[in-house]
Amino acid sequence: MISLLGLYRPRRTPLHRAPVWFKMLLLLGISITTIAVSDPVTTIGITAACLLLLASTLPPLKATLKGMAFIIVIAALTTLFQLWRGEYVRALDLAGDLISIAALALAITSSTSMGAMLDFITTLATPLKWILPPETIGVMVSLTLRSIPEAARILTEARVAARARGLDRDVRAILFPSASRTVGFALQLGQALHARGIAEHGRAAKATPRPAPQGDDAVAPVLPSPPVREAVPGDPENSTS
Amino acid sequence: MIEFKEAAVVAPDSGVPILEPTTLTLTEDRISIIGANGSGKSTLARLINGLVLPVTGSVEVDGLDTQKNGAQVRRKVGYLFTDPSAQLIMPTGVEDVALSLRRVIKNRKEREEAAMAALKEIGLAAKADVSVNALSGGQRQLLALAGVLACTPEIVVADEPTTLLDLRWRAHVGALLRSLPLQVIEVTHDLDSAARAERTLVVDLGRVVFDGDPKEAVGIYRDLMFGRATQGATA
Numbered sequence: 319m320i321s322l323l324g325l326y327r328p329r330r331t332p333l334h335r336a337p338v339w340f341k342m343l344l345l346l347g348i349s350i351t352t353i354a355v356s357d358p359v360t361t362i363g364i365t366a367a368c369l370l371l372l373a374s375t376l377p378p379l380k381a382t383l384k385g386m387a388f389i390i391v392i393a394a395l396t397t398l399f400q401l402w403r404g405e406y407v408r409a410l411d412l413a414g415d416l417i418s419i420a421a422l423a424l425a426i427t428s429s430t431s432m433g434a435m436l437d438f439i440t441t442l443a444t445p446l447k448w449i450l451p452p453e454t455i456g457v458m459v460s461l462t463l464r465s466i467p468e469a470a471r472i473l474t475e476a477r478v479a480a481r482a483r484g485l486d487r488d489v490r491a492i493l494f495p496s497a498s499r500t501v502g503f504a505l506q507l508g509q510a511l512h513a514r515g516i517a518e519h520g521r522a523a524k525a526t527p528r529p530a531p532q533g534d535d536a537v538a539p540v541l542p543s544p545p546v547r548e549a550v551p552g553d554p555e556n557s558t559s
Numbered sequence: 560m561i562e563f564k565e566a567a568v569v570a571p572d573s574g575v576p577i578l579e580p581t582t583l584t585l586t587e588d589r590i591s592i593i594g595a596n597g598s599g600k601s602t603l604a605r606l607i608n609g610l611v612l613p614v615t616g617s618v619e620v621d622g623l624d625t626q627k628n629g630a631q632v633r634r635k636v637g638y639l640f641t642d643p644s645a646q647l648i649m650p651t652g653v654e655d656v657a658l659s660l661r662r663v664i665k666n667r668k669e670r671e672e673a674a675m676a677a678l679k680e681i682g683l684a685a686k687a688d689v690s691v692n693a694l695s696g697g698q699r700q701l702l703a704l705a706g707v708l709a710c711t712p713e714i715v716v717a718d719e720p721t722t723l724l725d726l727r728w729r730a731h732v733g734a735l736l737r738s739l740p741l742q743v744i745e746v747t748h749d750l751d752s753a754a755r756a757e758r759t760l761v762v763d764l765g766r767v768v769f770d771g772d773p774k775e776a777v778g779i780y781r782d783l784m785f786g787r788a789t790q791g792a793t794a
Contacts, residue, residue, distance in 0.1 A: 326650065327688065328688050432651070433670070434667065457648075464649070464650070506645035513640070514633075516658065516661070
């Protein structure tokens with residue numbers, strides 16, 4: 319799942335240009351239809367359409383295949399179970415449902431920027447403004463997504479550290495440092511949000527923008543170009559360094 | 560102008576003093592803060608944008624009390640952390656800088672254009688759409704700085720911004736901070752960088768033990784550290 323979070327690439331495909339509300343409605347509509355309809359022809363048709371939609375967003379191949387592989391394995395296991403029970407139509411229906419919903423979700427992930435998603439969630443959460451500012455709800459969703467790869471990184475580092483100490487079979491040596499570091503990361507993130515003045519109990523929304531400095535007061539251009547970074551394995555953007 | 564008026568901080572549970580009552584007026588454009596680990600220098604820096612609030616006394620930025628006008632103070636004072644990973648929230652650089660701009664620019668397209676301009680200015684335009692996880696430590700720190708500068712603060716407080724960076728990025732980020740036409744307060748272990756400031760504060764055991772000429776401050780700090788090391792070795 320982790321790799322999927324970096325799927326978005328700015329492009330000019332129809333799905334990229336479609337508004338977020340339309341994409342979410344499409345996901346909802348297709349999900350309901352796939353669950354409600356068990357006709358094999360319709361299932362095959364919807365699955366093919368969803369896969370085509372995913373391909374139309376030109377997502378990064380490796381990450382997409384990695385994400386889909388997991389779903390395909392689950393679908394294959396479910397299909398095998400249904401085949402073993404002799405329910406051939408149900409087997410096709412379940413596999414189709416899983417693959418089509420996953421493909422469509424991936425298509426939306428790869429064609430929607432987090433900023434656009436944040437705006438959508440903020441708008442959607444407006445009726446809840448008496449409970450929590452919509453901006454805060456949007457930031458909460460972003461933070462949740464941001465925290466997943468970070469938590470995975472912390473867990474990996476804890477596992478490596480435990481192995482280095484010869485404690486790779488000791489669950490406590492992995493879980494305790496992971497838990498404490500995750501809490502530490504959450505605290506740091508909270509401080510960073512506070513320092514950046516993001517989601518400050520709705521007061522931010524009422525803030526009067528300060529005009530950007532003009533003329534002689536404008537921020538002078540800074541240094542020409544930063545150092546060229548070293549190659550990072552697996553970084554698809556390395557060539558632009 | 561930043562004014563500390565008998566500002567003191569204590570640990571919330573134990574009541575142990577973290578920063579003794581401190582009175583300072585900071586007007587210089589380049590101020591460095593040096594001191595040992597755990598001496599209270601980060602607490603001193605965090606008081607400036609209200610990340611830490613004084614238990615007694617007050618801290619004011621241009622007459623705004625950090626306790627009463629926290630949000631306004633944070634619009635004036637940008638804060639750069641040691642570890643940029645904790646400061647970056649959105650998946651890509653341009654989105655992260657745009658997040659900082661949400662409170663001032665409501666239109667998404669305009670916001671993204673402004674974010675792109677901020678990245679271009681700092682030399683990260685080519686990495687605008689790259690995942691923050693794929694950036695090097697130096698690039699992440701630059702991105703965090705771009706997020707801070709995009710909000711046009713009047714003061715930047717940088718808490719050991721180069722500690723996690725290699726030599727070339729340390730030089731680059733250091734030079735970048737020095738080139739900013741803003742008041743920059745840098746907490747640092749890099750004594751060369753500290754010595755380039757106009758004024759240096761030495762913090763030790765929760766007190767500002769020296770406030771003045773950077774070169775003299777570095778000498779005092781060295782004496783403090785080596786004196787303590789010698790005491791430790793002979794004890």
